Amino acid sequence: MAVFASGRGTNLEALLQAFPQGHPLGEVVLVLSDNPEAFALERARGRGVEALFLPWRGRRAFEGEALALLAERRVDLVLLAGFLRLLSPAFVGRWYGRLLNIHPSLLPDYPGLRVHQRVLQAGERETGSTVHFVDQGMDTGPIVLQGRVPVLPGDTPELLERRVLRLEHRLYPKAVRLVLLGLARPPEAFGPLAPSLLALPPRERALGLKALALLRAWGREDLLGEALQALAAPQPGEGGRDPWVRGAFLAAHLLACPHPALKEEAAELPEPVRGPVLGALKRVESPL
Numbered sequence: 457m458a459v460f461a462s463g464r465g466t467n468l469e470a471l472l473q474a475f476p477q478g479h480p481l482g483e484v485v486l487v488l489s490d491n492p493e494a495f496a497l498e499r500a501r502g503r504g505v506e507a508l509f510l511p512w513r514g515r516r517a518f519e520g521e522a523l524a525l526l527a528e529r530r531v532d533l534v535l536l537a538g539f540l541r542l543l544s545p546a547f548v549g550r551w552y553g554r555l556l557n558i559h560p561s562l563l564p565d566y567p568g569l570r571v572h573q574r575v576l577q578a579g580e581r582e583t584g585s586t587v588h589f590v591d592q593g594m595d596t597g598p599i600v601l602q603g604r605v606p607v608l609p610g611d612t613p614e615l616l617e618r619r620v621l622r623l624e625h626r627l628y629p630k631a632v633r634l635v636l637l638g639l640a641r642p643p644e645a646f647g648p649l650a651p652s653l654l655a656l657p658p659r660e661r662a663l664g665l666k667a668l669a670l671l672r673a674w675g676r677e678d679l680l681g682e683a684l685q686a687l688a689a690p691q692p693g694e695g696g697r698d699p700w701v702r703g704a705f706l707a708a709h710l711l712a713c714p715h716p717a718l719k720e721e722a723a724e725l726p727e728p729v730r731g732p733v734l735g736a737l738k739r740v741e742s743p744l
């Protein structure tokens with residue numbers, strides 16, 4: 457994996473810790489920054505990871521050099537972590553499905569900059585962070601994972617930022633684990649089902665993408681259409697009939713938010729569904 461970072465790099469630090477050299481799922485092998493002063497570069501070097509400053513002499517030049525380095529270092533997944541430049545549609549198109557970003561809000565709410573200030577001004581009671589596949593829009597790509605934190609009375613943008621950052625340091629490595637395990641894929645990975653997935657509201661789409669990826673990982677490709685139908689046009693009782701579909705939705709929820717009540721329900725699923733559901737949760741929750 458490569459990480460692009462422009463600043464202090466606390467998310468980078470969390471990724472370096474989660475995916476050190478030799479990690480069986482993947483390792484961070486390269487850090488690129490457009491800012492020579494970025495503390496992110498020092499963090500990477502401190503952990504023995506190659507860290508390069510690539511001057512921003514325009515998008516074309518930067519991306520050309522970055523693409524060459526990614527190919528040379530045989531990078532499979534690029535993680536944006538506080539990278540403040542916009543990548544071109546060509547770069548994003550080439551890396552689509554293998555390019556992630558973290559944004560400090562519950563997307564699709566509050567894309568863009570000065571998020572915490574806007575969240576406070578709007579009187580929100582809850583905020584969070586989103587890891588998403590990068591597409592050609594700004595903070596619009598398919599959601600991999602979201603986490604939530606409360607907005608507390610008396611919060612300042614700085615307090616809120618710190619709370620969200622603590623959340624992000626857990627959320628980003630977990631989202632990367634999901635992607636590396638093949639349990640989160642972009643809609644296009646589901647071929648003919650992609651248009652229906654894209655038509656769903658972003659957060660339901662995120663749930664559907666995980667449920668479909670789980671069914672695929674379990675070899676139940678035959679149930680993808682039924683699961684999508686249950687999500688797109690929920691009918692009481694319908695779609696919940698197949699225990700694999702129910703197990704996939706339960707697991708998809710649990711992967712995002714391991715609520716004890718849902719965990720109990722998962723433990724009571726009938727075999728042979730219970731094993732794969734609990735197995736997926738274990739693999740995503742455990743750091744190795």
Ligand code: GRF
Nearest residue numbers: 464465466467538558559560
């Ligand atoms: C994070 O809040 C992230 O969501 C946003 O930029 C910030 C980067 O912080 N994209 P850091 O450099 O990782 O500390």
